[in-house]
Amino acid sequence: MTIDRKERLWCQWRALLRVLAGVALVNLPFWVLGRVIFIDRPLVAYESVVVCALLAWRTPVGAAALLLLWAADAVVALSRIYLFTSIDALLDSLSFIREMRVLDFIDTPRLALMLLFCGSAALLWRLLARRPVGLVAPSLAILILFGLDFLNGSVGRPQAMGRLNAANLVGSPTFALAVAVNTARTPNPLVDIPIDETVQGLVDVPQWAAQHPERGMLLLVIESFGWHNDTAIQAWMNARLLKQLKPGSFDARAVRMPFRGSTTAGELRALCRKGNDYRRLDAHNAAGCLPRLLAAQGWTTVGMHGFSGNMFERWRWWPTVGIGQAEFAEDLLAPDAVRCGLVFRGVCDKDLLDRALAAAAKPRTLAYALTLNTHLPLAATPVPPPLQALCATGRTGPAVCELLAAQSLLLDQLAAGLTRLSVKPLVIVVGDHAPPFSRRTDREQFSSTHVPALLLQPGN
Template identity: 35%
Template sequence: MSLTIALDRPDALDGPDVLDGSDRPAATPRRNTETRAFLNWLACWLVLPNLPFLPITLMGGPPRYPEVVLCGLAGLIARRLNYAGRAGLFLALMAYLVISFIARMFNMAVTMILSVIGLVFDMNPQASIEYVAGAALLLLILGTGLWLLRQPSDFRRPRWLFAAVGATLLLTGGDYAISKDAMGSYARTDPHGAPFSSASSQAGFAALADGKTNLLLIVVEAMGEPRDPALRARLDAFWMRPELAGRYEMIHGTTPYFGSTTSGEIRELCGHWGNYDRIRAPQPDCLPALLARQGYRTTSYHAFEPEFFDRSRWYPLIGFQRMVFGQELLDHGAGLCPNVFPGACDRSVPGFIRRQLETAKQPQFIYWLTLNSHLPIVENKALGTEHCEGLGAKFDGDFPMICRLFSIWGHTADALVKEIGRPDFPPTDILIVGDHMPPFTQQRSRLQFDAERVPWILLRHRAAKAGTPGG
């Protein structure tokens, strides 16, 4: 009876162990309860929240150690809340972890992801087995977490608190060690006063406007600068074809990049670092606006939705007089290319550009942002990525996503060269540039590309350079 009374008193819970007749002390009910509570806490707040990202982390994905710390802190706060409080905090934490992971993968701010989350239904994530597997794992973890959160996790002994902090720090250090080699290629969203440079400025693209020659600027989705010389030579060969040498002078170089695709657009079109969310009023110094004042008709082409990243709002503010998006291209005969971002096929766009230039009554500035090389690229016959080969045994076998990426670029380049190589193609200076490095989830693939620079190629029309009319 005295033992029962002692155990019922809170101050007795931290007392000496009770002997069970053997040489070992028997575990007290409090010790068992504390152990179970800690293990449940560990599962709910460290293991489960980080489990969906573990496969990519092991492949050397984006650094997540700040998020790991956040998980531990959230768990320590939640352990004394009621079930509703724990479940609400768990769901909010998981939502933030997913959004921040996507943002870091694609060099975007979390606010940018939130601004386009309503357009998720225009995407086709089920086209990617990686996305399907990730979504299934995430749903399983959410269900498991909400079930486990019904169990107590309010440990009180100092040693369990130290164990929780230690486990958090151990997982944090492991994530840092795995991701540190590719860390510089993630979260490149703020130049912090870096000197400005762009392909447009290096090539003197705006100065090529003579009132007679057309200008075509192409920003190629995910076209990064390969580290391997053979891969770089292959990339140059896509755009700098021998059959174009008689009509175009070919120059190439590299330029720094920061951020995601829209940051690359602002870099090349407006001549400064930044992003589209800062554009709230007309921008007279952006390239389309400058050329419009010089008598050029300014047109943009993009094969996806006009609302994606708010392009239908800010494109006119930087000077585009006409915008052509995916549905209009499809309505006028462009092919449909299935992918996670389904839209009109990039290989259809050069034909539209040629027809526009042929019928124009004034000089044209055309801007084309490609779509189909947006990662992840699925293996698909319609995309021309089925059974990908062509980069050699090393890259075809070890880096299938790189092979698919080069395949998309090759198809796009083939379609462009077919049009601009025609004898009757109107005189046009053409600048081709990447927006950012390809944001591969696998570190080995990511490290095949420069983490700071993207390539550009200028095709300068020889007749325009000589100041003579015609082609």
């Protein structure tokens, strides 16, 4: 072998090594994050090879491609973190970002995350900028990635069985995002949920309403109210409501209920026994929703939420499910009123609950309430000593313990409010989804498939 040929071969190997090192740097931030937070993504993005080639060929073009890839990868990952059933559902939620206090998302961990990405970008620049790698090295890198993906058994099959590795080794976030954007205008069709997986499986609401025309009803959906895997902690949470009521005033029980999706999916499940996308609601497929069934019996139906009605267009689809009087922050908040919450700041849950209980105390009235203040990220919340002891034993960490404290306070307030009512309503309390903590250690403390549901039927 001639010296020139050996030199060319060595140059190709060095170029390949630079590309593979660049691929590692492109994916490094997500690898580091995956050790701390919940990220459901392939280990390597195919596009990272293209980014490396572009950085070496035309550095500004490569830098733009890197930012686009990271943005696409982040959107796909966020759709999993926040329990959206599809990427297009997350994209739909981003259209309402004007309703949020986005600056409250900025904290020390997120600033450290920005530094992590900036550091990776700086190392990529030093490794590849203006150091062309040709076509052979990137082509070999793609073949290597494809070969690993093929051996892993995950090429084109994100849920493939019998893999060497539990996760996809290689994937394409930009392709996934492009497909989602292309299909975003066609929301997933609504599907029926088995009745025993919804609040209608706890009690036949229309029948109960027909038998108790002198009473009202409260359906309360609590934001991020998940089923904690620690038996003692979950029992303590259930007791906040079930054991504080006057004996005989209610026939009470707590159960686990399956969930899938984010908050609007939880609302559809509770109100209509439907799954998937609220944008598919119309008068026909909403005919079986509880508010419409009760309105047909002559009941008054009231819905209230402490945030803007523009968020997820609740002002539009709540009336479709039969809510005759919808009240949002625009209706409930005076200019000088106290507000609660962090990113999602609006009516305080205690004030919303008082209003809902007042409505439910009226005969033949359904009060539907969706809480707000336990939406993550959570404002600082004091933890009562009994819960603090349980959190220490269960090693929950401060973020989880504060969320439990906020939700237990809400249940305490509900119990106190029910005690004050002379005519008790039927009460159904259910969580919308598990808390979407990004940290793995926090997220894994809650069931990923079930939420609590509490049923209180008034005694005679």
